[in-house]
Amino acid sequence: MVQIAKVIVDVPTMQTNSAYSYLIPTPLENELKIGMRVVVPFGNGNRKVQGFVVAVEMQVAPIQQLKEIDSLMDLEPVLNQELIQLSKWLASSTFSFQITCLLTMLPNVMRAKYSKQLKIVDKNYQRQDLAKILPESAWSTFEPDQLSKEQQSELSKLREQNKIEIVYQVKNQAQARQIFQITSQIDAEEETEILNSLRKNATKLRELVHFLAEQKDPINQPVLEKKLSVTVGTIKIGEAKGWLKRKKVEQYRDPYKEKQVQTKPLHLNGEQQTALTSITTSIKNRLAQTFLLEGVTGSGKTEVYLQAIAYALAQGKTAIMLVPEIALTPQMVTRVKGRFGKQVAVLHSGLSDGEKFDEWRRIKRHEAQVVVGARSAIFAPIENVGVIIIDEEHETSYKQDDTPRYHARDVAKWRSKFYNCPLVLGSATPSLESRARSERHVYQLLKLPDRINGHPLPKVKIIDMREELQSGADQNFSTPLLTAINQRLQTKQQSILMLNRRGYSSFIMCRDCGFVLKCPNCDISLTLHMDSHSMKCHYCGHEEPIPQICPNCHSRKIRYYGTGTEKVQQELQTQFPNARILRMDVDTTRRKGAHERILRQFGNHQADILLGTQMIAKGLDFPDVTLVGVLNADTALELPDFRASERTFQLLTQVSGRAGRAEKLGEVVIQTFNPDHYAIQLAKTQNYENFFRKEMYIRHQGKYPPYYFTLQITAAHKEEKMAAAKMYEVLNELRPYLSGTAIVLGPTPKPIARIKDKYYYQIVIKYKNEPKLHAAVTKILQESQSDYRKGVQLAIDAQPQSFM
Ligand SMILES: Nc1ncnc2c1ncn2[C@@H]1O[C@H](COP(=O)(O)OP(=O)(O)OP(=O)(O)O)[C@@H](O)[C@H]1O
Ligand SMILES: [Zn+2]
Ligand SMILES: [Zn+2]
Numbered sequence: 001m002v003q004i005a006k007v008i009v010d011v012p013t014m015q016t017n018s019a020y021s022y023l024i025p026t027p028l029e030n031e032l033k034i035g036m037r038v039v040v041p042f043g044n045g046n047r048k049v050q051g052f053v054v055a056v057e058m059q060v061a062p063i064q065q066l067k068e069i070d071s072l073m074d075l076e077p078v079l080n081q082e083l084i085q086l087s088k089w090l091a092s093s094t095f096s097f098q099i100t101c102l103l104t105m106l107p108n109v110m111r112a113k114y115s116k117q118l119k120i121v122d123k124n125y126q127r128q129d130l131a132k133i134l135p136e137s138a139w140s141t142f143e144p145d146q147l148s149k150e151q152q153s154e155l156s157k158l159r160e161q162n163k164i165e166i167v168y169q170v171k172n173q174a175q176a177r178q179i180f181q182i183t184s185q186i187d188a189e190e191e192t193e194i195l196n197s198l199r200k201n202a203t204k205l206r207e208l209v210h211f212l213a214e215q216k217d218p219i220n221q222p223v224l225e226k227k228l229s230v231t232v233g234t235i236k237i238g239e240a241k242g243w244l245k246r247k248k249v250e251q252y253r254d255p256y257k258e259k260q261v262q263t264k265p266l267h268l269n270g271e272q273q274t275a276l277t278s279i280t281t282s283i284k285n286r287l288a289q290t291f292l293l294e295g296v297t298g299s300g301k302t303e304v305y306l307q308a309i310a311y312a313l314a315q316g317k318t319a320i321m322l323v324p325e326i327a328l329t330p331q332m333v334t335r336v337k338g339r340f341g342k343q344v345a346v347l348h349s350g351l352s353d354g355e356k357f358d359e360w361r362r363i364k365r366h367e368a369q370v371v372v373g374a375r376s377a378i379f380a381p382i383e384n385v386g387v388i389i390i391d392e393e394h395e396t397s398y399k400q401d402d403t404p405r406y407h408a409r410d411v412a413k414w415r416s417k418f419y420n421c422p423l424v425l426g427s428a429t430p431s432l433e434s435r436a437r438s439e440r441h442v443y444q445l446l447k448l449p450d451r452i453n454g455h456p457l458p459k460v461k462i463i464d465m466r467e468e469l470q471s472g473a474d475q476n477f478s479t480p481l482l483t484a485i486n487q488r489l490q491t492k493q494q495s496i497l498m499l500n501r502r503g504y505s506s507f508i509m510c511r512d513c514g515f516v517l518k519c520p521n522c523d524i525s526l527t528l529h530m531d532s533h534s535m536k537c538h539y540c541g542h543e544e545p546i547p548q549i550c551p552n553c554h555s556r557k558i559r560y561y562g563t564g565t566e567k568v569q570q571e572l573q574t575q576f577p578n579a580r581i582l583r584m585d586v587d588t589t590r591r592k593g594a595h596e597r598i599l600r601q602f603g604n605h606q607a608d609i610l611l612g613t614q615m616i617a618k619g620l621d622f623p624d625v626t627l628v629g630v631l632n633a634d635t636a637l638e639l640p641d642f643r644a645s646e647r648t649f650q651l652l653t654q655v656s657g658r659a660g661r662a663e664k665l666g667e668v669v670i671q672t673f674n675p676d677h678y679a680i681q682l683a684k685t686q687n688y689e690n691f692f693r694k695e696m697y698i699r700h701q702g703k704y705p706p707y708y709f710t711l712q713i714t715a716a717h718k719e720e721k722m723a724a725a726k727m728y729e730v731l732n733e734l735r736p737y738l739s740g741t742a743i744v745l746g747p748t749p750k751p752i753a754r755i756k757d758k759y760y761y762q763i764v765i766k767y768k769n770e771p772k773l774h775a776a777v778t779k780i781l782q783e784s785q786s787d788y789r790k791g792v793q794l795a796i797d798a799q800p801q802s803f804m
Helices: 081-093 098-104 127-133 149-160 188-197 203-214 221-228 232-240 270-284 301-314 326-343 353-364 375-379 408-419 432-439 465-470 479-491 565-575 594-603 644-656 678-685 688-702 720-737 773-790
Strands: 002-009 020-023 037-042 047-059 116-120 164-168 177-184 244-251 290-295 318-322 344-347 370-373 385-391 423-427 444-448 459-464 494-498 507-510 527-529 534-536 543-545 558-561 581-584 609-612 625-630 667-672 709-717 743-755 758-767 793-798
Touching (some): 002 098, 081 098, 081 408, 127 149, 149 164, 177 221, 203 221, 270 444, 290 301, 290 432, 301 423, 326 344, 326 370, 326 594, 375 408, 459 465, 479 494, 479 625, 565 581, 644 678, 709 720
Parallel strands (some): 459 667, 494 609
Antiparallel strands (some): 002 047, 037 047, 116 164, 709 758, 709 793
């Protein structure tokens, strides 16, 4: 019998979902664990590649010669058994490779080529002893694959005993920042004695002694320095006299170190209480139930989440809470941290790699019990989960648009089953899929139909821009909107204005020949940006100077068309010279912390108007905002997509919900060229239930989700005919496996047929029940590996968010 490790290898050009067997070298037999990364020889040339150990088995000595594990990349598992199991399911359900899924679950620093260091973490463990195993010179650029198996084994044991660890050297941030922690060595009795021995005018020393006599808990040196305004010198005297002990401790980078205001649970209203009780009952009874919490904007969903988390913690469990990408996170993080303080770990894309890694380690070491984060936080290495919450569950950002193309909701469901804990999906405008599932009692529907304290929903006015323009109004601002803004300025209330297009104007056109300046790499017009004085492509980032004469006919009559946030800001300022305007879009929030700053300024009344793209539509809770204006409600409606109405309704309802959340009444003005469209009409009354029924009818007619499942397959190539040919080939291969009830759309070019100099062709399959489809597509995926060399990229998206 021999010990065999099953390893999923990382070979990008030859990916497979099956694990390879490797012999475990004797010195590593006890140290190699499932979930560690290893270096193994692979292929004929015995090239060294990294891989994940996913199983360890005893086998009768195999007939063919097995290769040996080369070395351990980790001294401890980086993924636990649950996550390894999850990766397998994820690979299958998203048609991707297991290695891609495993890597997706790790923080960036562990994926990239950062250098590693060996650190002693147990202060009782001696440097000399470690030096016996490995010379100190090898600690700072620690490369496990350069070591003998015996050395690796020894180090692994030390890690297990928590004496050492591997740290990653993150650019310009020393890994694991160290600070001194101070522990008092004196008590009240000694205080008098010591004070008597000190000179009267040694004020600082006396203060220090007095402080130490009362301070029982360890305190960080910087905090102490500030508190007593003493110098390091004074503290060192204290150390020399034996009044205190100083010890180096690791300080995590804390992106939210500013003091959080501690908040207490609010007294719930009846509906909140009913919803909470359903959830806590599931937590208590360990039921993997999915709840859909449908509550109008401002109905207090967040408070229900917080109390459900509190309940889970009280039961000795942990919690995961997902929030949509970054825009919403600052306010939400503040609210969760305000309730649970240090127990919270935050994971989202706004953090640096180092910060994310620190938070990830805190979770892994069970130092954090609540994880709040964006999509990928669903892979947090947290255990013993008691409740999972997905706020704004309808948000598209929960679906990753690159491999693995997973939806966080599906991963959450898997983990909820694994831990037998409830999953709570919350929204004022649930996705049609989720709402339909609650109709069939797959999910349990919980409703919060009213705003807190009986505050009414804001009054919504729909403005027909066709009429407005005929009566000579401004392009961007109707008379009623201008009047409403003016009123707010007079009464010192705040306004939020949304325009779903950034930049200055959406395109430029020659009035003589109709020429529109397009991106050379994509089938899309370039957007004018005044602040950078350039034309930019929002798809590939291409940038070029603003043309003064038409490149086509050399006419000088080049005009700007369409409006972006930049131009509106300028016009708004002209209309209201004294108004203080903040702009929030991708361009103004590129820098780290910019989001937080803009929102803080608005919250502090340093501005009257917050103007932005859809980024400002969700989650914001500012009591003095009484006006919300939507400058153009039609941008989403015009897209050739089956979800266009759903997106429009959701966006309008969400953004309307920002108005009148506290005592003062709210008003919403929506400008549109399609005032009769049902998505806009129903957003007027914010009647989700009516919208749901109407939209379900239309989806049923069109055979779209949630009545049908969908699968999108896309081929990309530099040459259009190659992309098209591949799609026809795929379709021919699939046909025999499809039943007569499946509907195939395409092959067709994508609505934007060319992006970044590649042509895209797609097919969409709509189906109800196709038992052979999964296997057939998996096979096509495996075979497509060989197309890589021909430059054809195949992408498979199960249940895509749109067909665009
Ligand atoms: N039981 C309660 N008593 C008093 N105030 C409450 C209660 N529950 C929530 N609130 C307050 O009401 C406001 C709206 O609540 P919250 O932000 O949780 O609503 P929401 O449903 O999550 O909103 P949205 O979906 O619009 O983001 C908040 O300021 C919150 O502090
Ligand atoms: Zn021209
Ligand atoms: Zn482009």
